[in-house]
Amino acid sequence: MILETQRLSKVYSVGQEKIPALRGVDFHASAGDFIVINGPSGSGKSTFLNLIACVDRHSEGEVLIEGQATSKLSENQLAELRKRKIGLVFQSFNLIPVLSAYENVEYPLLLLGVNSSERQRRVMGLLEEVGIKDLAKRRPDELSGGQRQRVAIARSLVTEPKLVLADEPTANLDSETGKQVMSIMRRLNEDHKVAFLVVTHDPVVTQYAERTVKIRDGQLTEENSHVVAYSAA
Ligand SMILES: Nc1ncnc2c1ncn2[C@@H]1O[C@H](COP(=O)(O)OP(=O)(O)O)[C@@H](O)[C@H]1O
Numbered sequence: 001m002i003l004e005t006q007r008l009s010k011v012y013s014v015g016q017e018k019i020p021a022l023r024g025v026d027f028h029a030s031a032g033d034f035i036v037i038n039g040p041s042g043s044g045k046s047t048f049l050n051l052i053a054c055v056d057r058h059s060e061g062e063v064l065i066e067g068q069a070t071s072k073l074s075e076n077q078l079a080e081l082r083k084r085k086i087g088l089v090f091q092s093f094n095l096i097p098v099l100s101a102y103e104n105v106e107y108p109l110l111l112l113g114v115n116s117s118e119r120q121r122r123v124m125g126l127l128e129e130v131g132i133k134d135l136a137k138r139r140p141d142e143l144s145g146g147q148r149q150r151v152a153i154a155r156s157l158v159t160e161p162k163l164v165l166a167d168e169p170t171a172n173l174d175s176e177t178g179k180q181v182m183s184i185m186r187r188l189n190e191d192h193k194v195a196f197l198v199v200t201h202d203p204v205v206t207q208y209a210e211r212t213v214k215i216r217d218g219q220l221t222e223e224n225s226h227v228v229a230y231s232a233a
């Protein structure tokens with residue numbers, strides 16, 4: 001089991017007001033899963049991913065990554081875990097504007113101290129896999145939305161994580177580009193045996209799921225498990 005949450009809860013405090021964003025979520029993902037969590041705006045999707053990624057602290061319950069309870073880890077241990085085991089993909093791509101596509105993908109490897117020939121091997125390999133090897137020298141503002149998201153997907157995988165978390169990865173893309181991006185994620189999921197957890201309110205994304213889960217008002221309900229056909233991008 002790569003990921004498990006136990007009775008995971010998050011209450012935001014705004015002044016006197018308490019906002020329960022997540023209400024006791026039990027969830028698990030196995031190595032290599034491709035799971036889509038579908039829910040409307042405000043249902044708790046980003047909160048859930050932020051707690052799993054350990055960028056925000058939960059109120060109650062536990063997040064386990066590869067069986068390790070994250071609430072027992074120090075800040076340094078959490079930072080290591082985030083760098084090595086989890087990749088992130090965002091709605092707004094979150095690329096560094098002054099760096100080229102190549103340098104954006106390379107960046108997490110610099111933080112890990114990976115040597116330059118290994119960096120080059122991994123970065124060029126992934127840029128090729130997401131179909132933008134020829135655009136390696138371009139900066140984000142010289143790329144389309146779909147190309148930027150391809151860079152972000154390559155970056156999320158470059159550290160060879162066990163789990164990639166994607167927060168509404170198609171929200172800023174037209175539907176055709178969104179489908180291409182989902183096809184790429186699905187193919188990388190199979191080729192790299194890395195688990196993907198995608199949260200979205202885009203019904204198109206659900207077509208690519210192996211397992212679909214619904215989120216409403218901070219609670220999950222399993223929808224179904226199914227085998228899907230998808231076309232390679
Ligand atoms: N930092 C915050 N402070 C207060 N309330 C928040 C904060 N972040 C999210 N919320 C609230 O928590 C609920 C879930 O939000 P969120 O996880 O962002 O949902 P989603 O990603 O599905 O749109 C919403 O009611 C939202 O207003």
Ligand SMILES: [Mg+2]
Nearest residue numbers: 045046047167
């Ligand atoms: Mg959100």
